[in-house]
Amino acid sequence: MTNNLNRKIDELELSIRVMSGLKKEGIDTIGNLVKLTKGEFLRIPNFGIKSFNEIREVLSGMNLELGVKKEDSEEDKKSDLLKDLRFDIINKSEVAFKKSCDEIVHFRKDNQKISHQQVIDIFTQHKQIVGAYERSLKDLFNQYDF
Numbered sequence: 001m002t003n004n005l006n007r008k009i010d011e012l013e014l015s016i017r018v019m020s021g022l023k024k025e026g027i028d029t030i031g032n033l034v035k036l037t038k039g040e041f042l043r044i045p046n047f048g049i050k051s052f053n054e055i056r057e058v059l060s061g062m063n064l065e066l067g068v069k070k071e072d073s074e075e076d077k078k079s080d081l082l083k084d085l086r087f088d089i090i091n092k093s094e095v096a097f098k099k100s101c102d103e104i105v106h107f108r109k110d111n112q113k114i115s116h117q118q119v120i121d122i123f124t125q126h127k128q129i130v131g132a133y134e135r136s137l138k139d140l141f142n143q144y145d146f
Contacts, residue, residue: 004062005031012058018051034059034068041066092133096126 007030009022021044027033033055041052052066059065100123107114 004064005029005034009033014058015051015054017046018054021045021047021051030059030062030064034064034066037067089130089134089137093130096130100126 009019009028009030009032012019012030014022022028022033025044027036038052041047041055042049044051055066103122104114104119107118
């Protein structure tokens with residue numbers, strides 16, 4: 001089984017779409033793949049239940065499944081934390097963008113005119129929030145030698 005975990009995902013018989021999606025996420029070995037839970041797998045862009053079933057079928061042929069946890073090295077733990085925080089930054093950015101859009105929509109619903117400068121100000125405010133969040137995370141990583 002350990003031998004399979006070190007194999008490259010290129011050796012698996014996967015659709016081009018699934019293979020490309022995994023590579024975009026930095027998943028290059030079967031060992032990296034089986035560490036994913038079903039939820040983590042389904043959060044990969046453009047992956048759904050069909051992709052999940054494809055992976056599950058291929059892995060079951062090797063007596064493997066998603067969600068296998070082995071004792072991670074310290075580097076693996078740091079890498080996983082970085083990935084989680086990267087997604088957290090993306091989520092915060094998405095929330096800030098949605099708030100900006102909602103503010104603009106609010107102007108339109110109230111039949112108020114909104115100037116180009118007001119739009120810029122709204123997006124700048126939320127960009128600053130996300131920037132502060134990113135800087136805080138960088139300081140945290142520098143402080144704990146990540």
